[in-house]
Every structure is written in structure tokens, then in C-alpha cells.
Amino acid sequence: MPAGDQVSLSHLASITRIVEADGESALHKSVHQVLVRMLETSILAHPRISRLIDVWEGIAGTANERIAGHLHQILNHEPDEKLVRHVFRCVSSTAALRGRQTGNHSHFFDDVIDRIVRSRKDGDKSLRCECCGYQFRNRDVKTERYTKIVESGFELERSLFPGRSGDPYKPIDRGNGMTWTQLTIDHVIPEETLGWSDPDNLEVLCMFCNLGKLAYRRPLEGLSSFAVGALAEVPSNRKWGQLKHQVVVAALSALGGTCSQCAKTKSDVELTVRPLLPKDGSINGFLPWNLKSVCYICLANEGDELPQLPSAEGLEDTIGVSSLESTLGHDTE
Structure with a gap:
């Protein structure tokens, strides 16, 4: 059209x-x-x-x-x-009314914690990111929120889970003394897209998952961005950036919060992603559907060796260069 x-x-x-x-x-x-x-x-x-x-x-x-x-x-x-x-x-919602009053959802923190308490398993004292399962540490929590968390029966970790610190797909350091592991409260339906500021539309996320989903409501909604994200690892030594970040968070959300190997969920373990080797004729690139979710326990058990993607040398033309050029109309010349 x-x-x-x-x-x-x-x-x-x-x-x-x-x-x-x-x-x-x-x-x-x-x-x-x-x-x-x-x-x-x-x-x-x-x-x-x-x-x-x-x-x-x-x-x-x-x-x-x-x-x-x-x-x-x-x-x-x-x-x-x-x-x-x-x-x-x-x-x-407060987002729709922001022209006359500033939206503020931080004061719902206690209510969100109370919701998590009601739904958690008996004996579970871990406070985790509701997207990837990251288990928050003492240093991830602001001082004014610490008391509520402890009084609610949660126990914060003192250190990172083994394997996380060296994960190429979930970095820790944001620069300037900030980390990606900070505890945040975020909208399920984003405030930027008229999401409301009530406990039923708020969740606990680590900063990594919070900033990775942008203004998307559904995990695979940003299709155009993901198409560009296919180049996030081209060349292979490319530094961490927004392209890779949004693809990782979309995959973690879309894959249902379950480890593909042991079937444990984000309520019990922290999840990350690893590439799937492309099948003959499949679309290549760093895309949400070319990733699998896996927990750090399974990665440790298998040695966590990143799969080596095939080199371009010797690859067959599985999609047909002539038909692709025809479709694109040679618009790159």
C-alpha cells in the first residue's frame, strides 16, 4: 500500500x-x-x-x-x-492525564511487593526480576525500599550467581558506576503507551529488562527493530549496544520464562539466552526466535561454550540471491 x-x-x-x-x-x-x-x-x-x-x-x-x-x-x-x-x-490513567499531573508510580512499591508475597511459593525467600529471574542483591536496592523488602520476608543475595558476571548477553556494568542489576518498578503496559499506574499494571524488573523492552507491550511487537537487530553481532566482536539489548529482553519475555533444558522457571532460577544454530534455509541473525532461554545452572553443567555459527565460506545460497535482489528492487545500489 x-x-x-x-x-x-x-x-x-x-x-x-x-x-x-x-x-x-x-x-x-x-x-x-x-x-x-x-x-x-x-x-x-x-x-x-x-x-x-x-x-x-x-x-x-x-x-x-x-x-x-x-x-x-x-x-x-x-x-x-x-x-x-x-x-x-x-x-x-496517569499517563493520559500527564498534561495536568505528573505520573508517579514509585509509591506503589509496597503494593507490588505485597502482590509478590501473596503469589510466591511457600518457603521461597528470593526476590527476583519478573522477566528474567535475576535474584536481587543488597546493593541493587535503594535504601528506602530495603525495609519493606526485609519485613516482607525476602532475603537479598550478597553476590552474583556464578556465571552471570561473564555473560556476554547480560552485562552488569552500565558505566559511570551504574549497573544493569538495579531493582526497578515498571509498567506491564508501558506508561508511554497509556498504561496505568496501579499495582496490577506494575512489576519488579531489573534495570536490564526494564530498559530493554522500551515502549513495547508484547515481547515480539518490535518486529522492525528486531529485523535490524539481526546485525547485532556483525561483525562478531561488536560491542554491547541497544540492538542486542532489545533482542535479548524480547527473547527472554517471549520464551515464557522457562529454561529450555531443565524446565525450571524464572521463579526459581535466573535465565539468560544463547544462540540456536541456524537450520538449513532458516533466517540467520541475532533474532529473538534464533535464541533459547537457559539458566546459569545448566550452562555451568555443560561448560557454557557459545555455539560457533558457520562461516560464510562454503555456505549454500538457501534463499536464492536472484529472487532476493528482485524483491528488494536493487534499492541498495
Whole structure:
């Protein structure tokens, strides 16, 4: 579709259904998540919805009815109650109201810790990142949060788990005396995309996972960024950067928080990623679906030798150079 052409919601919805029905690979899921996000943001950005933010204080009592009515006109059918509730929460969130009041979610820290306490296993005293399972140390926690953590029965680690300090895919040092292991509170649905600041939309993350997910709501949503991220290890000695960072965090999130070898979860172990050797004809590169999640215990047991990717020398043209050039239209010349 040429740039500048209008894309209807019904058109997006039909493409989404086709992609969903066509396959269940990670690439299908990624395209599907991009399309779902486009549908969601198109609804939230629609003038009928976005203008409610400016008059919210005067319509709060009838907001659900107004939103349902607007969605009916936008979608041309009766909206699902879950969609109405989601739009309500986004529009009423502190992010939507930031023009008149500054969003602040740090004071929800105690409530988030209480939620984790209610859901943790009996006897489990570890406080972990809810994305990768990193077990927080004393030095990762701000002084004002330490008391709440200890009073809630958590025991903080004194040192890093063996194997983490030398992991090329999860660095520790951020520079200027800062680390990637700092404990943070972050939005599940990002505040930048109208996520609300309530305990049910907040989670405990290490700084690595927090800053790696950017403004994505779903783990494989940033498909275009991941396509570029395929070059994150080209050349092989490239330094750590944002390309590699976002791919690692997306993979950790998308792979379900489970070690691919021992099946332990992020509630019990810290997870990292390692490359999968490409199969004949598969898409190469540092991409979320070319990585596996694995815990440091399994890496220690197997010696943690990074797989050597095949060199370009002698590789067969499995995708067909002529057809690829035709598809790209020689736009790199």
C-alpha cells in the first residue's frame, strides 16, 4: 500500500486474522502482535477516544457508556466488554492525564511487593526480576525500599550467581558506576503507551529488562527493530549496544520464562539466552526466535561454550540471491 493511503481498521483486522490463521511460528506471532498493536493504538488515537482525555473530569461518571458508544461507531458493531474496560483504563490513567499531573508510580512499591508475597511459593525467600529471574542483591536496592523488602520476608543475595558476571548477553556494568542489576518498578503496559499506574499494571524488573523492552507491550511487537537487530553481532566482536539489548529482553519475555533444558522457571532460577544454530534455509541473525532461554545452572553443567555459527565460506545460497535482489528492487545500489 503506497505511503499516504488511508488504512481502515477493518483492513487491519482482516490482515490480522489471515496472519493468525496462516501459522504459529515466532515470525507469525511477531507480525500478529504488530498488527494487534496497530489496531489498539488506532482506537486509542481516534479523535472520539483521545478527546475524552481533555474533558475527563466532567464525564467520569458516564465514561464507560461514552466509550462503549464511541467504540460502537468506530468499529460498526457492539464492542467487547474487555475492550471497553481496557480503553477506560488507558484514557483515565496517569499517563493520559500527564498534561495536568505528573505520573508517579514509585509509591506503589509496597503494593507490588505485597502482590509478590501473596503469589510466591511457600518457603521461597528470593526476590527476583519478573522477566528474567535475576535474584536481587543488597546493593541493587535503594535504601528506602530495603525495609519493606526485609519485613516482607525476602532475603537479598550478597553476590552474583556464578556465571552471570561473564555473560556476554547480560552485562552488569552500565558505566559511570551504574549497573544493569538495579531493582526497578515498571509498567506491564508501558506508561508511554497509556498504561496505568496501579499495582496490577506494575512489576519488579531489573534495570536490564526494564530498559530493554522500551515502549513495547508484547515481547515480539518490535518486529522492525528486531529485523535490524539481526546485525547485532556483525561483525562478531561488536560491542554491547541497544540492538542486542532489545533482542535479548524480547527473547527472554517471549520464551515464557522457562529454561529450555531443565524446565525450571524464572521463579526459581535466573535465565539468560544463547544462540540456536541456524537450520538449513532458516533466517540467520541475532533474532529473538534464533535464541533459547537457559539458566546459569545448566550452562555451568555443560561448560557454557557459545555455539560457533558457520562461516560464510562454503555456505549454500538457501534463499536464492536472484529472487532476493528482485524483491528488494536493487534499492541498495
